[in-house]
Amino acid sequence: MLQARAPRLWRRFRRRRLGMLSLAGLVLLAAVAVLRPVLASRLPIVCRYEGRLYFPGLVGVLRSVPFASAVVEESRPFSLPSFDVEKAVADSSFAVRALIPYDPLDYSSEVRARPSRQHWLGTDDLGRDVAARLVHGTAVSLKVGLGAMALAGLVGIVLGAWAGYAGGIVDVVVSRLIELVMCFPVFFLILAVMVWVEEPGVTHVVFVIGLTAWTPIARLMRAEMLRLRGSEFAVAARALGAGPVRVLVRHLLPNAMAPVAVTITFGVGHAILIEAGLSWLGFGVPPPAPSWGVMLRSAYDQIQSAPFLVYPPCVAIFVTVLMVNWLGEAVRDAADPRGESENLVPG
Amino acid sequence: MSPNRHSAALAVRDLRVEIRTREGIVRPVDGVSFDIRPGRTLGLAGESGCGKTVSALALMRLLPRGQARISGGSVLWSNGDGESVNLATAAEQEVRRLRGRRLAMIFQDPAAALNPVFTVGEQIAEVSRLHLGLSHGKAMRRAVSLLSRVGIADAARRAREYPHQFSGGMQQRAMLAMALAGEPGILIADEPTTALDVTVQAQIVDLLRGLQSEAGMGMLWVTHDLGVLAQVADEICVMYAGRIVERAGTRELFANPLHPYTQALLACVPRLHRPAGTGGIPGSVPTPAEVPPGCRFHPRCALSRRLAVELDAELCVNTQSGSVLRRCVDEVPALRPVGADHWVACGEVAS
16 A cells, blocks of 8 residues: 555655655755765865875765675775875875865864955864855764654654544553653753763763653554544444554554654754753763754854854754644645545535 | 354344433433344434434443443344354453454544554455454455455555545545445444535445445444435334334335324425425424433324424323413323334324
8 A cells, every 4th residue: 555655745745846845855865964074175176196095085884884884995986095084185196085175073274264265264263164064964964863762753643643542541541651751840850861971972872862752742642543543434444344553553553654754854843952951051962972952062162253154054953843743734734634635525 | 153143133123322421321212112124224313313323332342441331132143053142241351252253333433433544455354364263364365355345445555545635435435344244144234424515425325235235234324314324224213212103115115104203303304396495393302311301202292293383282291382282291102003113293183
């Protein structure tokens, strides 16, 4: 049934300009996140040194691909050149540099430089290139946003649907659990966990946000199920021989997914903001690593002396959250077959 | 297809349904018996709230869990091969195996009974996949042929459309195609034409009659509309406040209605040669929570009141709704035979 449905969903989604624009933007962001070692790196993508071609920039990309690391270290084309890259680039007869030829962690004496040809978005208080850090920070934000909400969506949909459909004691237990988790100040829970964990990293942030952000999804799902389980088409499905699992999964869930999908996409934006807030406080991704929140934090400290540092992470967060929300709305509209008014034959 | 599809039958005996409410337990169906015979149509008639829909749902064991339950009686399904199942007491698993395959049901409001997010074809195909184990492709082709069988033109294209793109009559046809997909021996139709306008009603009635004689299904047709039953039913049970008050062959019932309620009900059917404004039956159906003692119809019964005027005062009793016969308040009238194929639950009529 799904295989028959997916192309239709896509066909209707494609007509929504804002949704397509957002999807394209997010795909671009994901590409930036994956290709970050090529986009922003002091290693050249290709260089000829002492008569041989090297691809030092590609090494980073290949390393982030699972199982590819085996190919990287040994064989020559992708091996790390064991020489001073700066010197090699200067000496080599041929070199293709990355778009932003800086590493996100490279310090320089050029601190708080205004945006220029060399540093498109300027440099921060330690002389690090802001554009390079922004590119590398994309991965963190997307990982947190998508990872946390995938987890939250899974937990929320399963618990909410189960509670709403089964009712009785299951409903009571799940509802109380929802209330319990909702009463927790999430932000401080995350702070506590991050302090307690020995080496806090992106994964911890993903799990803590994911395991606390599922409550609105579960609540919405439960309410939808309460509404739908008494619906006539649920009774009709049972009258035709469908069992409870089939009624729930095949008949009720697809009807409940539209509003839930929107809640989840809004949650993606929220998770990105939580990560930014955490990093801003210094409890998120450990400081030297680039993340939009970390960048915002350090920019805030110098808002008097270098106000231009605030804009890049702000705009990045804003645009990403906005695109995710637009995408969610477009998916919701496309998923509702009643929105399709063509072919309507009266009578 | 089972070899004896044409001999499936359903025998309902003394069916009782209980609903838990805040005010206590009420019994919207209280001792109902009837038979659905192979290839025949049984009409179940009555006003809103008389328990006819609850009875239909109870037969399929579709009463809302935790709120209503079958509290007594039996619903014996048999297929003519000696296989029989008491649906009132069978395990849920067993009942589920029969639903859609041996017994199917269509509903009053097809717009609500079809799933809005799947195409009509997919929904019909699901039944064949579930019960006949067909592949997706085969089931879809079968769905198209079922759609054309229920009279939908351009079925191949229509199968790919969503329920909201169908008109009310087409939705009911699609619902019917779903019900027929499992090739059931018994079809329960709960007010299948009520939500449709009159011309479409006539089409659906014709369609159902045609399909029934073609497939030899036994049918239960639940409705408040005696006019429809006159066209489709072989036999009619008239229900009032959770009980059957009269049962007779269709011709017999219309020619010779005996129970005062049936008479009053028939008097309400508009006729061409009779002036409009039949006035209806005074009072209203009692809610299951406040059924009157004795004959449940006595507060509204014209016969009982008329006899109370004619007969001695000692045979009468004064109630809120006037003077009625004492026996109507004291005795619960049983359904008794008064002629060939004619049963009535009224102490006065039977004696």
